[in-house]
Amino acid sequence: MAEEQPFDLLAVAQAFVHKGYQASVFAAAEEAVHYLQSQIQGVSVGFGDSATLQKLALYEALSANNQVIDPQHPKTGQDFFTVAKQCLLTQVFITSVNAASVTGELVNLDGTGNRVAGSLFGHEKVYFVLGRNKLTGSLDQAVWRTRNVAAPQNAKRLGLKTPCAVTGKCSDCNSPDRICNGLMIYLRCMQDIKMEVVLIDQDLGY
Numbered sequence: 001m002a003e004e005q006p007f008d009l010l011a012v013a014q015a016f017v018h019k020g021y022q023a024s025v026f027a028a029a030e031e032a033v034h035y036l037q038s039q040i041q042g043v044s045v046g047f048g049d050s051a052t053l054q055k056l057a058l059y060e061a062l063s064a065n066n067q068v069i070d071p072q073h074p075k076t077g078q079d080f081f082t083v084a085k086q087c088l089l090t091q092v093f094i095t096s097v098n099a100a101s102v103t104g105e106l107v108n109l110d111g112t113g114n115r116v117a118g119s120l121f122g123h124e125k126v127y128f129v130l131g132r133n134k135l136t137g138s139l140d141q142a143v144w145r146t147r148n149v150a151a152p153q154n155a156k157r158l159g160l161k162t163p164c165a166v167t168g169k170c171s172d173c174n175s176p177d178r179i180c181n182g183l184m185i186y187l188r189c190m191q192d193i194k195m196e197v198v199l200i201d202q203d204l205g206y
């Protein structure tokens with residue numbers, strides 16, 4: 001299934017606003033990082049596993065003015081599950097998505113569930129930070145991208161023992177390392193929680 005590019009990010013942002021999200025658009029990653037630094041100050045911040053956030057060095061950018069917790073960061077110094085649970089109790093939660101539709105839906109695939117769990121409930125605000133490469137023309141294409149592009153690339157990035165980490169293609173494996181366990185489609189902004197979609201006009205993450 002071919003992916004359509006490029007999309008009008010301002011129009012995409014409007015689609016998310018229509019579904020109850022706040023939305024912001026930035027031409028470059030540096031601008032988005034500065035924006036997030038200005039918006040997030042003096043709070044606890046939990047991270048959901050994300051190559052995009054790593055690429056932005058967001059942990060370092062936010063740590064000066066916040067208590068930031070990232071289960072994947074080398075400075076964390078504790079085991080993944082302990083830190084991932086702490087991330088569920090922070091004031092702010094930041095993650096990315098595996099795909100987003102220009103019609104205003106987000107899609108995430110999760111192996112352990114911490115990323116999806118943290119993105120749904122319990123925080124004052126959730127940010128979804130994503131590059132233009134995550135955008136697709138429809139929800140069906142977003143789900144397809146998640147299973148056939150994002151998951152194999154993330155399996156390879158994480159050094160997992162899955163067929164897709166070698167072949168680059170999903171074979172719906174039964175591997176103990178399988179990361180495709182829970183598929184979350186965010187149809188609209190959840191009730192009683194602020195959620196912002198931060199769109200960046202660069203390719204970021206997988």
Ligand code: SF4
Pocket residue numbers: 147151152155162163164165169170171172173174175177178179180
């Ligand atoms: S189901 Fe298995 S082979 Fe397919 S993308 Fe997920 S981890 Fe890779």
